[in-house]
Amino acid sequence: MAILDNLERTTKSVAEVPVDFAKAGVETLVGENPLPKMKESIKRGLWDTVALGPRMLRDSVIGILKGTGRLTWNLIKLLPLPLPMLDSWKAERENVMLRTKDALDLFRFDVDSKFALPTLTTTHRQDAAATPQKMHAQAA
Numbered sequence: 001m002a003i004l005d006n007l008e009r010t011t012k013s014v015a016e017v018p019v020d021f022a023k024a025g026v027e028t029l030v031g032e033n034p035l036p037k038m039k040e041s042i043k044r045g046l047w048d049t050v051a052l053g054p055r056m057l058r059d060s061v062i063g064i065l066k067g068t069g070r071l072t073w074n075l076i077k078l079l080p081l082p083l084p085m086l087d088s089w090k091a092e093r094e095n096v097m098l099r100t101k102d103a104l105d106l107f108r109f110d111v112d113s114k115f116a117l118p119t120l121t122t123t124h125r126q127d128a129a130a131t132p133q134k135m136h137a138q139a140a
Contacts, residue, residue, distance in 0.1 A: 002059040006052060013048040017041050 020041035024034030078093055 002063070003056055006055045006059065010048040010052045014045045017045045 020037055024037050027037075028034050078096055
């Protein structure tokens with residue numbers, strides 16, 4: 001979100017330059033000097049435009065470092081290391097391992113049921129009306 005905040009800040013300060021010029025024009029009618037406000041508005045718009053690149057680079061690096069740290073920490077929590085851990089870590093790790101095992105078991109079941117081949121003894125006796133389900137039942 002920091003990158004969006006930087007873009008918003010720069011866009012807002014640049015868009016305020018013509019508005020500040022209009023305000024300064026109105027203040028001229030009242031008798032005030034508009035130049036200091038116009039200069040300040042231009043300086044702020046230019047500074048935010050020039051500083052946008054370094055700000056975005058800084059926020060990108062910080063975001064990458066935070067994301068890398070978060071991924072590394074989650075990886076460390078889930079590794080089966082013999083480290084003293086809090087109970088919540090153990091529960092989270094056991095939950096993930098159990099879900100992974102269940103998912104692999106479901107995948108293994110699907111692969112076995114979809115790609116089961118009949119044995120050689122039943123293949124030469126098949127008639128034209130045999131279906132893969134019948135072939136699988138005969139093989140079992």
